[in-house]
Amino acid sequence: MATQMLPFYDRVEDALQNSTLQHALERNMPRFVALRAQALNKLIDEAALRDQARAIRAKSLARLDELLTRLADTVEARGGHVCWATDGKAAGQYIAELAQRQAVKSIVKSKSMASEEIHLNAQLEAHSLEVIETDLGEYIIQLSGETPSHIIAPAIHMTRQEIGQLFQEKLGMEPTEDIPTMTRTARRVLRQRFVQADMGISGVNFGIAESGGMVLVTNEGNADLTTSVPRIHVAIMGIERVVESLDDLAVMLQVLARSATGQKLSVYTTFLSGPTRPGEPDGPEEFHLILLDNGRSRILGSAYAEALMCIRCGACLNACPVYQSIGGHAYGGVYSGPIGSVISPLLQPDVPDVHQLPYASTLCGACQEACPVRIALPDMLLRLRGDAVQAGKVAPGEQAAMTAWQATMNNPALYRAGGTMASIITRLVGGREGVLKQLPPPLAGWTQHRDFPTFAKQSFSERWAAQHGTDEEPQ
Amino acid sequence: MTTPRERMLAAIRAGINTNRAFLEAEMQKAPHTPPPHVHPPADDLQAQFVEEAQRAGAFPYICADAEAALDAIQKILSEHGANSALTWDFAQIDLPGLEALLNQMQITRLDTTVTVCGETQAQRVAHLHAIEHASVGISGADLGIAESGTLAVMTGPGRGRLTTLFAPLHIAVLPASRLVRGLGAAFDALRHQYGSDIFAEHANLTLITGPSRTGDIEMTLTTGVHGPGELHIIVLNEEEAA
Structure with a gap:
């Protein structure tokens, strides 16, 4: 019970550190996925x-x-x-x-x-x-x-x-x-x-x-x-x-x-x-x-009415790579997985950090693929993130980072300069192994559970120019 | 003052009005009429039923006539050392000779009446205690669905719900003529038998596919968690001989 009152990222951390849970998920999730696929294929x-x-x-x-x-x-x-x-x-x-x-x-x-x-x-x-x-x-x-x-x-x-x-x-x-x-x-x-x-x-x-x-x-x-x-x-x-x-x-x-x-x-x-x-x-x-x-009549009149088509089969949970890694408790509410990330903010707004659940998705689309009534879950998850930003529910610095990202993406010179710098620095730190075990804050979260590969020596634009003998930008 | 019913319906109507175009477009994208069956049709319904019932963990028996059916039942009952039974009224089970068999085997028929209006909770509990150690439940069945190995059982007067549920062993007698291909066909057959509203006279229909089972501990399949751990289905090929 106590776990569920923790902030979302701490709940995820707990789930990832829980070896019993990890074992159960590794063992059982692929079985659910295979049984469903076999049944439908026939x-x-x-x-x-x-x-x-x-x-x-x-x-x-x-x-x-x-x-x-x-x-x-x-x-x-x-x-x-x-x-x-x-x-x-x-x-x-x-x-x-x-x-x-x-x-x-x-x-x-x-x-x-x-x-x-x-x-x-x-x-x-x-x-x-x-x-x-x-x-x-x-x-x-x-x-x-x-x-x-x-x-x-x-x-x-x-x-x-x-x-x-x-x-x-x-x-x-x-x-x-x-x-x-x-x-x-x-x-x-x-x-x-x-x-x-x-x-x-x-x-x-x-x-x-x-x-x-x-x-x-x-x-x-x-x-x-x-x-x-x-x-x-x-x-x-x-x-x-x-x-x-x-x-x-x-x-x-x-x-x-x-x-x-x-x-x-x-x-x-x-x-x-x-x-x-x-x-x-x-x-x-x-x-x-x-x-x-x-809250259901409110959902019916919202941009998420489609979520009410759900028949609670659990197929989207089993198919979801995030659910497969963290299990259900980390979501905090009674509804977990992709459908839980959509309906919990709407049905259980008192769950701590409930606005962060839509971020617990890679938007890979496996949930929509598995859903028997084809609910557009990735689309709704993306829109819920937009809602959270509109409501000012963003992590400190996120807005600034996104603004900087936008400026960089809109300016080819800045983008190239950033790429070159990232390439030099990551290769300096990453050395011969070609991986970074730890990124500095505010990027440290990325390397908490995985390595970060170093950037390539030559950027795509540089390789394009070298191979095509022109400095024309690839379209 | 509006009632909660009026308030909820008003909120629902407001919601529908906002998304009416989307919802109506979606509902028209595919026909709603169900397919009579969803698997490629098998040539032999009985063979398909047997295969699927076995796959679901049940024990089906193809019996050529009532005598063979009674033999099969006798064997099941003696293997389980059954001494008391919950049964439907014998008129509700399409197998003449069943009552005589139970008498001959000295199997006590327990009174399945649990709900008597006006009785106290203590009296109800006493009825339930009286049947809780029954060795077997013996029922008929309305239909068998071949492509899923399912029994459709409508209960009612003389046809208790607990007969199919309470004992560790359930034996169901299914006339072979009542086999249908799929779920859609089963609902059609039920409407044919009970009228367009199949629940007009009956409060309970159960589709039973195999014995009671759970996978809740380490996803390991275990039978008999609440209902019968064994389901035996007697498929009787003789048309209502009696």
Whole structure:
């Protein structure tokens, strides 16, 4: 937790120095990338399917008011209740009051990014409610007092030894490094939590306007238990997650799991429409849907509306060379990677140095390439940097350096003189090895984790002139 | 005083108005109608279903008739030493003779009724404790999706949700006639069966692709974390014999 209150560059430094994390990232990121690529390559027409998915997400946003109204009306017609929550506090308040009214003591929860975004657990715990995360990865990090490091693999930064130790301390497990034993231990402990719980809180992958259905996608089945064992089910959904119809889902579900884990479908894709119906043997007696805005309507009217097309598959994280190097925690908020760098400044403005996140990108374009709905992430990252500069959020000296750079680039004589000087000095210092281990301030940051090559003896312009026998500038 | 609903909808409409041109252009760039399937079509749906279900970690059985299906189930149950079962109403599972088999094997059928309106939390917890050690859940299935090895299961009266979820072992009976090629085709078939709004009478549909699994510890695949660790699918080739 403490790490995340540090300034951004210190968080990055911590991540780069964390050998466990570095090992986990090196081992796992290439696997995610390969599994996704294999899954998509086998499709009849990957490009067409992704185009469809993007068009459908655009439709959801273009008609968001109408679709949400329809969704809410259908849910209410099926006996459910709907809360329109303008912010996280309103959502937390609604659930806390509901819990109080229904004498709820124990709550089980399946994974929901929206609830993490609004720190729902802390809000409920402040009302003396016990909230247990049931996704194995989320449960592990809840036990260890951490926060998720990856959208779909929250505990990816921990080793089996660390998790074994944690289970010994918190769950009384016998010492072991056997992963199935740890998993069985979690199943046994969590099953009792499910049985005892009064209320289950889930996220929503998609809400279907035409039938009031909530779609939940998991591999573990914890969302199914969360929504069918306790007598009250509360689903919390970011307003942008609505789709019009089952047909829309027949496209979206084809890209979601493939992009996330390379599966054709996740193990459990569950559709829930309201509380249990008459004559059913099980299911919740009460159903509550929380429609969470929390800044989303503002994004919809901003230059970043496209970010609301995101379906939270995590493909852009896995593809990103910066994420591959620093993992999720360094981003500070619950949303990490390229999409996190775009939406965190908009959804979680209280994250320290959040305006610096758009700089955590090489603008290589791998994220947009991997995104199932082709969100223009590099373009948005660049524009967010512009916004930060406009807002005066720049590092000391950056403005002066950029002005000097601009002057140099606009003046060929100055540019040549600068190049010659850099060449002489770097070769003097770099010597025979041809690398600089350390640059002087303010450039020292560059060489903290990598060497800087010396400049060539001859500049490109000089070589051009020599080879073409003319001093004409290359065009 | 406006309600939160009105306030949120007003803010959303303002947002849409700002970006309407962009969003409408994007939504028109591709058709929205889903493809019936997304992989090249296989000649033999059953063979494809079996291959994909196995790939997802399930155990499919092609059974020529009810007798073969019952044999397969008996073998699974005795290998697991099953002594208690959660099952759907037998009328909801397309396999005559199943009830007799369970009786013959002296497997106790547990009462799957958990939700009784008006009951207290303590009573609900007692129902759940009574079924928590069930050895097996036995259900039917509405459809099988060949290209992903998926079962589509609509629950409702006589068809409990927890039957497919609660026990460490799940056996599903799927008539071979209910195989479809892909997800798009599956939704079409469900609409054909349940009407254009498939949730008009039913609150819960689950698409199950393999056993419950997690990769949350070091990305190592482990089954049975919450739901069944084993999924056995009996593909029955006989048309509703009873």
